[in-house]
Amino acid sequence: MGTEYYFNTRTGSVEKGKKSGWQDRMGPYVSPEEALRAYKIARERTKRADDDEAAWKEAWQDPDEDS
Secondary structure (H helix, E strand, O other), X not given: OOOOEEEEOOOOXXXXXXOOOHXXXXXXXXXXXXXXXXXXXXXXXXXXXXXXXXXXXXXXXXOOOOO
């Protein structure tokens, strides 16, 4: 594996390697530019997971059950 970059949520800076504790770190990312997009990437992944969960619930919902 190559160099990993992390976004430090406390300082708002990108770090090369695991310099901060896990509680202040998002990543790993493949580039410093990607690490700077950490919050945007997290939002996109969360939305995708929420959409997948909603579709799963809809597919498996009992049609006789009110939700």
